[in-house]
Amino acid sequence: MLKLTIIASSLLIIVINNFVHCDHSVQMPVYRLSPYESLKNNCVMNKENIIFCEKPSRSLRQILTNTSNIYENIIHIADGYFVVRLSIGTPPQLFVVDFDTGSPNLWVASVNCLSNCAKMNKYDATLSSTYIANGNNFSVGYGDGSLVEGIFSIDTVIMNGIEIKNQTFTECNSINGTSSLLSDGILGLSYPDLKFNNDTTILINMWNRGLISKPLFSIYLNPDKNSSYESGLIFGDIDSSKYTGSITYVPVVIQIYWEFLMDSIYVNSTIINSSLYAIIDTTTTFILGPTQSIDTLNIALGGTYDSSAGMYKVDCITRSLSSFSNVTFIVGGEVFSLTPLQYILTLNNGVNDYLCYTIFVPFNIHDSRGNLYWIFGTYFLYRFYSIFDFVNNQVGLATSISYNWTKSFDESLFNNLSKTTQSIISTASSSTQTTIVTSMGIQMNTFIRHTLNDIALLVGLFFIKTV
Numbered sequence: 457m458l459k460l461t462i463i464a465s466s467l468l469i470i471v472i473n474n475f476v477h478c479d480h481s482v483q484m485p486v487y488r489l490s491p492y493e494s495l496k497n498n499c500v501m502n503k504e505n506i507i508f509c510e511k512p513s514r515s516l517r518q519i520l521t522n523t524s525n526i527y528e529n530i531i532h533i534a535d536g537y538f539v540v541r542l543s544i545g546t547p548p549q550l551f552v553v554d555f556d557t558g559s560p561n562l563w564v565a566s567v568n569c570l571s572n573c574a575k576m577n578k579y580d581a582t583l584s585s586t587y588i589a590n591g592n593n594f595s596v597g598y599g600d601g602s603l604v605e606g607i608f609s610i611d612t613v614i615m616n617g618i619e620i621k622n623q624t625f626t627e628c629n630s631i632n633g634t635s636s637l638l639s640d641g642i643l644g645l646s647y648p649d650l651k652f653n654n655d656t657t658i659l660i661n662m663w664n665r666g667l668i669s670k671p672l673f674s675i676y677l678n679p680d681k682n683s684s685y686e687s688g689l690i691f692g693d694i695d696s697s698k699y700t701g702s703i704t705y706v707p708v709v710i711q712i713y714w715e716f717l718m719d720s721i722y723v724n725s726t727i728i729n730s731s732l733y734a735i736i737d738t739t740t741t742f743i744l745g746p747t748q749s750i751d752t753l754n755i756a757l758g759g760t761y762d763s764s765a766g767m768y769k770v771d772c773i774t775r776s777l778s779s780f781s782n783v784t785f786i787v788g789g790e791v792f793s794l795t796p797l798q799y800i801l802t803l804n805n806g807v808n809d810y811l812c813y814t815i816f817v818p819f820n821i822h823d824s825r826g827n828l829y830w831i832f833g834t835y836f837l838y839r840f841y842s843i844f845d846f847v848n849n850q851v852g853l854a855t856s857i858s859y860n861w862t863k864s865f866d867e868s869l870f871n872n873l874s875k876t877t878q879s880i881i882s883t884a885s886s887s888t889q890t891t892i893v894t895s896m897g898i899q900m901n902t903f904i905r906h907t908l909n910d911i912a913l914l915v916g917l918f919f920i921k922t923v
């Protein structure tokens with residue numbers, strides 16, 4: 457096992473040029489890479505057309521060969537690797553990258569990559585007339601235990617037609633253990649890491665070159681897979697058509713991650729804890745929190761810890777929906793509530809049997825000052841539009857227009873759910889599918905642990921230094 461510690465914080469000095477910022481923004485369409493769909497359709501990625509043809513995952517393919525329906529279900533639920541397309545070089549070389557608010561660097565596979573990058577698009581410096589050598593070594597570990605190594609290079613990065621000149625990035629030669637990575641690399645959108653990229657993150661470069669008129673980016677994630685093309689990442693602007701009500705801003709407390717202090721957490725009217733640190737991480741799926749608070753929260757919801765899964769189970773068969781409380785986060789004095797249909801995962805084991813877990817997963821991790829913190833992943837972002845301002849150093853949250861969208865599922869759940877909540881259930885047909893291979897003698901519990909860890913934790917590419 458790797459021992460993991462967070463990179464030490466030091467004073468960050470970001471040099472911001474005095475540039476007249478006109479009304480500019482860079483709107484990035486967001487796509488969803490689907491390990492499940494790509495496996496099913498045996499699809500090979502088409503560089504021109506990523507939406508329709510997705511890249512099969514090497515490791516997931518192997519794991520899924522020995523799968524159960526539970527596994528299929530959780531994959532389907534967590535079926536959200538949100539990616540964008542960008543190009544590097546002149547002429548442009550196209551890449552598909554995860555965008556990650558939990559790490560600072562842009563990296564893609566290099567033509568020199570020999571380890572675990574067979575199916576990736578690879579950057580070839582010799583083909584680019586705007587390439588500038590740097591050659592410093594790069595190595596980064598992620599929360600999922602993966603380790604990526606390479607060298608720094610400089611070239612033009614093109615995002616949705618906008619050229620970001622002389623952008624420092626990494627071409628990677630060794631990509632180990634990124635079992636959940638389906639893309640060609642990662643677009644890091646956290647604060648710069650002094651050791652590696654000082655004032656050279658893509659955000660700061662765009663701002664310094666006057667390519668964006670506001671020093672921020674914002675994210676809308678649509679939970680509906682069939683509409684996920686509506687998701688969007690915008691540099692330099694806020695899309696007011698994607699949220700309702702007002703935006704609540706909270707200061708960033710440590711400029712490494714997008715970390716803020718939340719006031720408190722409630723289950724119904726019971727306070728669970730107060731003064732808690734949290735980060736927003738687009739590459740984590742669920743909501744992860746310190747063991748003690750997560751335990752209190754889940755118990756208040758009537759959950760029981762399933763040690764084989766590492767998650768909390770709830771009874772979604774005999775309990776009615778109204779017996780489940782809302783979970784409410786108070787941030788900047790405002791209420792951010794998740795309703796039962798937003799925080800309960802319903803997993804079908806393929807034989808009319810259900811297992812239900814909450815998205816509140818125990819995970820102890822400390823920031824550079826030693827504070828335990830929460831990680832709000834995509835299940836939070838599905839409901840709350842988010843804004844990341846790197847000059848005023850604040851995070852903004854607002855109710856997403858997809859707040860009320862709910863996945864359709866078996867109506868026999870929640871003791872007559874269908875009779876009481878029909879109006880908010882999507883009319884889309886159930887996503888229950890039964891195509892995948894049956895279990896080959898691997899115990900169900902092993903599966904659940906394996907798969908839930910994969911999804912909840914391995915997907916968490918928050919930036920961690922390996923020592």
Ligand SMILES: *[C@@H]1O[C@H](CO)[C@@H](O)[C@H](O)[C@H]1NC(C)=O
Nearest residue numbers: 518519520521522896897898
């Ligand atoms: C799949 O199951 C077979 C038979 O149980 C086993 O030999 C093989 O190692 C498993 N493969 C993986 C990738 O787990």
Ligand SMILES: *[C@@H]1O[C@H](CO)[C@@H](O)[C@H](O)[C@H]1NC(C)=O
Nearest residue numbers: 590591592593594606607608
């Ligand atoms: C990068 O790492 C390699 C292998 O460890 C080493 O030989 C080389 O000197 C390093 N380069 C720089 C610029 O530090």
Ligand SMILES: *[C@@H]1O[C@H](CO)[C@@H](O)[C@H](O)[C@H]1NC(C)=O
Nearest residue numbers: 586588610620621622623665
């Ligand atoms: C890019 O960097 C090179 C080398 O430092 C420099 O000559 C060039 O002017 C820079 N171009 C831009 C647009 O910043």
Ligand SMILES: *[C@@H]1O[C@H](CO)[C@@H](O)[C@H](O)[C@H]1NC(C)=O
Nearest residue numbers: 571572603605630631632633
């Ligand atoms: C990465 O994996 C390759 C092949 O398994 C191995 O040779 C290499 O030592 C690994 N690198 C690191 C840094 O773990």
Ligand SMILES: *[C@@H]1O[C@H](CO)[C@@H](O)[C@H](O)[C@H]1NC(C)=O
Nearest residue numbers: 592649650651652653654655
């Ligand atoms: C970043 O800045 C620090 C402090 O000025 C310096 O020591 C370090 O070498 C710089 N790192 C890079 C990668 O340029």
Ligand SMILES: *[C@@H]1O[C@H](CO)[C@@H](O)[C@H](O)[C@H]1NC(C)=O
Nearest residue numbers: 728729730746748749752828
């Ligand atoms: C509240 O959170 C803090 C920090 O995460 C933790 O030390 C404490 O035990 C929690 N209290 C409860 C009642 O869960």
Ligand SMILES: *[C@@H]1O[C@H](CO)[C@@H](O)[C@H](O)[C@H]1NC(C)=O
Nearest residue numbers: 723724725778779780781782
């Ligand atoms: C929420 O709290 C109210 C007031 O204490 C109580 O009447 C209600 O039953 C609670 N709801 C749930 C789902 O526990």
Ligand SMILES: *[C@@H]1O[C@H](CO)[C@@H](O)[C@H](O)[C@H]1NC(C)=O
Nearest residue numbers: 724781782783793794795796
């Ligand atoms: C739970 O939250 C929903 C959506 O914010 C709200 O409509 C509902 O009234 C809340 N329920 C309770 C019991 O507070």
Ligand SMILES: *[C@@H]1O[C@H](CO)[C@@H](O)[C@H](O)[C@H]1NC(C)=O
Nearest residue numbers: 699700855856857858859860
């Ligand atoms: C969600 O539904 C409630 C109740 O119908 C409604 O009041 C609210 O405006 C809706 N919210 C959004 C963001 O659509």
Ligand SMILES: *[C@@H]1O[C@H](CO)[C@@H](O)[C@H](O)[C@H]1NC(C)=O
Nearest residue numbers: 867868869870871872873875
């Ligand atoms: C609905 O609930 C009632 C009692 O709460 C029960 O008698 C009935 O069988 C349930 N119907 C369905 C379809 O689950």
Ligand SMILES: *[C@@H]1O[C@H](CO)[C@@H](O)[C@H](O)[C@H]1NC(C)=O
Nearest residue numbers: 680681682863884885886887
């Ligand atoms: C998405 O659309 C396809 C084709 O129209 C449909 O078969 C599927 O059930 C839909 N899935 C969801 C989750 O709505």
